[in-house]
């Protein structure tokens with residue numbers, strides 16, 4: 001099993017022209033504000049505050065790069081869909097994220113986080129449709145699983161599966177919680193498998 005031996009914050013990117021020049025694989029986290037992206041990074045890296053847990057949701061406007069094991073990056077994308085964000089900023093988010101997804105060749109796979117207490121919204125759907133259009137593999141992570149029953153989770157997985165059109169690109173559905181640790185091993189396993197695939201192909 002993949003062991004996280006080192007994890008460090010590298011930088012925040014506001015402008016895609018300043019992306020790292022490296023050829024390391026990037027594993028990307030996307031999802032609504034407050035869904036738990038930063039918490040997931042801290043949890044899988046066994047760190048309390050590597051990624052900042054936002055006190056003000058919707059404030060993150062940048063891509064945050066974390067270098068793991070000197071081998072790959074975790075990339076925390078700005079959260080979308082926070083109601084209080086003005087339309088102009090939302091349009092900026094769309095451009096930044098879609099340009100990144102479509103142009104960045106190092107993107108290995110994307111974790112799309114959806115709060116397990118809520119149905120996916122049109123921005124989750126839009127994200128999945130971009131990933132499918134650009135043929136980027138992704139996994140759907142149902143976050144905060146500690147807040148719902150196993151029964152409810154099963155139903156929620158079904159509802160989330162409705163936004164998937166290309167099942168070959170959707171690698172997995174993973175219930176996840178930072179409280180119980182559910183899903184952590186599955187996420188590490190996915191990363192490990194992808195890294196191994198890469199090494200074989202290079």
Ligand SMILES: Nc1nc2c(ncn2[C@@H]2O[C@H](COP(=O)(O)OP(=O)(O)OP(=O)(O)O)[C@@H](O)[C@H]2O)c(=O)[nH]1
Nearest residue numbers: 033034035036037038039053054058079144177178
């Ligand atoms: N109960 C529970 N709470 C969680 C879990 N994951 C995250 N949270 C809480 O949800 C809130 C938002 O978490 P963040 O990790 O900051 O969410 P984010 O997606 O990074 O938010 P933005 O950076 O604003 O886009 C915090 O108060 C977390 O403590 C979980 O698995 N269970």
Ligand SMILES: [Mg+2]
Nearest residue numbers: 037038052054
């Ligand atoms: Mg965050």
